[in-house]
Amino acid sequence: MTSTPILLESRPDRPPEGTAAADVVSVDVARLRAVAAAATGADVDRVLRSPHVDLAGFAALLSDAAAARLEDLAQAAHRITRARFGSTVRLFAPLYLSNECVSTCTYCGYSAGNDIRRRTLTLDEVRAEAVELHRRGFRHILLVAGEHARIVSRDYLEACVRTAAPLFPQVGVEVQVWDTDTYRRLVAAGCDGVIVFQESYNRDTYESVHLKGKKRNYAWRLAAPDRAAEAGMRRLGIGALLGLHPDWRAEAIALAAHAQALIRRWWRCEVQISLPRLRPAAGGYEPAEPVGDAAFVQLLCALRIALPGVGVSLSTREVPSLRDALVPLGVTTMSAGSHTEPGGYAEDSDAEPQFEISDRRSPAEVAAVLRAAGYDPVWKDWQRV
């Protein structure tokens, strides 16, 4: 792979050249947003008939004209999902390590200013949680933590990965963004994927909700998947927190552009998109513009049509009926039976959860529902070598 020098010391205001992050910044979202605003039914037809959909085509699929054709979008998305992923859904579980955080983010329950019960798992507790998740059937896990470089340090994260790796063929992290060398250490410890939500691709919105802490640096965060890929991570997960920015279509265009840029720059990596919608959390944040169910479905279908090979992950933020209904439309990965507070699998935890869970079904129950709908719940789809 080409080496892109990205130094921890020099956190520039713009992402380094030669990165997917720089590609995203150079995309004219306003122009594409205008395509979405102007698209007609005939434009939507053309896109649906086209074998390859570019960003302008994707924008057309987000239009009101496309909303009027939602069933056609859904049929197309279903056909593509079936051909590319078959009748399978991968299952994974998040393992929350810590809810300590030094960043102040207005929408997040872990935000530094919130007076909540904070907890960081010891390695023995991490092991106990991991054993319990393994017992429940999981073979893919995601280690999640708030942003606290001292308490949730790189040494701590590396030790957590080393603790989990013997039990799980696939270990990912969703933690604060790091420099390339730290990602390399995590890869060497057995981690093969990162999830970094940009939260909002709109710089003004981003800065208006990230008030304090390292997370305020938009460009440093945007280039985190590039650094992770450079370090040897094989799975790159990105996402926008839907509801933060009032214009979900503009957000979606930037998200798709980011996925496309990552695929081009880091062609060996598997890129996955998450579609988290804002949930109630400590701090009492109200979404600027909640994304409704119909728009949510339209976005999912548009992503599947424009980015046919990209996995889409759906968390337990969503209610069971919607989660079940979205599987045929393009969801390929789901969490199940999740706890979003540190601890909670092996025994009850009184630590504050990051957000409220809407789907409280057990992993076995979710698997049974998938099977009843004609899907094979896949617990293990990776082998570390």
Add this chain to the structure above:
Amino acid sequence: MSSGFPVSDDLVIAGRRFGSRLFLGTGKFPSNGALRAAIDASGTEMVTVALRRIDPSAEGDILAALPERVLLLTNTSGALDAGEAVRLARLARAAGLPEWIKLEVTPDPRYLLPDPVETLEAAEELCRDGFTVLPFCPADPVLCKRLEEVGCATVMPLGSWIGSNQGLRTRAALEIIVEQATVPVVVDAGIGAPSHATEAMELGADAVLVNTAIGTAGDPASMGRAFRLAVQAGRAGRLAGLPAPGATAAASSPLTGFLSSLRS
């Protein structure tokens, strides 16, 4: 055949006989039950499973769906390079799985195109290490000869991209590969309809490997049966001696036959 002797048309790979020329992949099926039904209906005797999917510690593991009569061909799906593929094969051996390996080195996770350089390197090492190696490879006639030379038991050139259902987009190259091969040629990937399988067999492939077309069919078992028949039909057509296609009509009674009578 006119000799009156029963002639076996079994396929022989590395000394093992197969009555079926249809190999089956196991991804994308809606359940182990559907997979098992498709295996039975297809008549396949060789089934490939990704090591990444195998979990002997789990209840209802995919291996439980395989009947004893089929040979398990473990594949190295997910390997980015030769080193990873070799390690996956050795993990399979350590787990007590058969030493027949479908070598897949596909660094690009979207089109899953095989890396010719890494595939050749891994094939050489695995053959040296005693594995029976069936490499998934680009439809490149020279690469296929190189894979033969390092000891592969078959070559498995792609018809088109994995899972694309586009049929034999590489047909012209496949014809050269068949013409030159000294090991069985298995057309793998892209076969999206029974007619594609027939076409591959008619052009001289020794077998085909099918997954997506059966695994994602409305009725996988019925599609498995359809492919079984299609492979048999294509093979029978090939053995019967296909007439060469012509650009124009060819009269059954030649128009110049009279010349011979004039000479006499």
